[in-house]
Amino acid sequence: MKHEKNGIVLTEEQRRRRRRRSVALAIVLGVVVILFYAVTIVKLGPQVMNRPL
Amino acid sequence: MSLVTNSMPSDRTDSLGGADAFPGHADVADYFALLKPRVMSLVVFTALVGLVRGPEALHPVLAFTALLCIAIGAGAAGALNMWWDADIDAMMTRTRGRPIPAGRVEPGEALAFGLVLASASVLVLGLAVGLVAAGLLAFTIFFYAVIYTMWLKRRTAQNIVIGGAAGALPPMIGWAATTGSIGVESVLLFLIIFFWTPPHFWALALLRAPEYARAGVPMLPVVAGAEETRKQILIYAAILAPLGVAPALLGFAGIAYGVISAALGGLFLLLAWQVYRRRGSAAEAAARRLFGFSVLYLFLLFAVLLVEAIAR
Numbered sequence: 001m002k003h004e005k006n007g008i009v010l011t012e013e014q015r016r017r018r019r020r021r022s023v024a025l026a027i028v029l030g031v032v033v034i035l036f037y038a039v040t041i042v043k044l045g046p047q048v049m050n051r052p053l
Numbered sequence: 054m055s056l057v058t059n060s061m062p063s064d065r066t067d068s069l070g071g072a073d074a075f076p077g078h079a080d081v082a083d084y085f086a087l088l089k090p091r092v093m094s095l096v097v098f099t100a101l102v103g104l105v106r107g108p109e110a111l112h113p114v115l116a117f118t119a120l121l122c123i124a125i126g127a128g129a130a131g132a133l134n135m136w137w138d139a140d141i142d143a144m145m146t147r148t149r150g151r152p153i154p155a156g157r158v159e160p161g162e163a164l165a166f167g168l169v170l171a172s173a174s175v176l177v178l179g180l181a182v183g184l185v186a187a188g189l190l191a192f193t194i195f196f197y198a199v200i201y202t203m204w205l206k207r208r209t210a211q212n213i214v215i216g217g218a219a220g221a222l223p224p225m226i227g228w229a230a231t232t233g234s235i236g237v238e239s240v241l242l243f244l245i246i247f248f249w250t251p252p253h254f255w256a257l258a259l260l261r262a263p264e265y266a267r268a269g270v271p272m273l274p275v276v277a278g279a280e281e282t283r284k285q286i287l288i289y290a291a292i293l294a295p296l297g298v299a300p301a302l303l304g305f306a307g308i309a310y311g312v313i314s315a316a317l318g319g320l321f322l323l324l325a326w327q328v329y330r331r332r333g334s335a336a337e338a339a340a341r342r343l344f345g346f347s348v349l350y351l352f353l354l355f356a357v358l359l360v361e362a363i364a365r
Binding site: 010014017018020021024035038039042043 | 080081112118121181
């Protein structure tokens, strides 16, 4: 990691690690969304969509 | 002689760092390592047994959610443990490669990681599965991270005896996820792991006593000596062997479990006796054998309970 005039410049290894962290976070968020959807359907059933507005 | 170190977390990691250290730029594998995946796998396995042995069936999606929350909660407790213990981890060969002492993860990152995962796992378990299970998970994380790691580990030779309760709770959480209560069978599973923990860890501590002494951790062999530790291992093994058979004797488990648990308990007791009697290099070999067998013992006991539950 170098401090240059244009700010901090990451090394190639640091870029690679940041990319892998980003991909892992995206996967975790996707799994959480699917999990919450499935749990909602299981706990409330199809009636979850049938409620007065 | 006080073996307690009083340094604060902020001044523990000054000398930490490694050749491949990129503080603040850790790899995904480093965050995964903070969760102590090997401990997590045993936690998930014992929680699964508690879940399937429960008298009521849980919907597969909710069962999966419960196991996921228990796994993440256990991992969070592991991350908090590594945050607090970074200084002593750096002094022991077994643990100096961990992400914080190696300089790959900042202590503050590990603390935030652990706290966020602990809160999320308890919240989701409470909302999706049940409040009793969520309460037990919260208590388990608190017990491991605060009572064991921050309080007992550096202060008393009974650290892993009392702290072992945290590792023994997962089957109760699994059971509570299905029933919303705590049953006698789940208490039995708790007791089996609780009495298994001391001989398991003390067998390892006999082999690693100099390292624990150097790190200032008052493990039993360091404080009371190898002789006393061998005696205590035998006492706990003598309690564990009949306790392991108890689920069959009380009618909670089948004949297969009764026969297998009796045979395994007998072998555990025999190995503990060898640890107690042998000296010198033979004693070291006996402790190593007992440590290895103790992992197999617990795994087989719970595997038979799992198979019986699936087969019935």
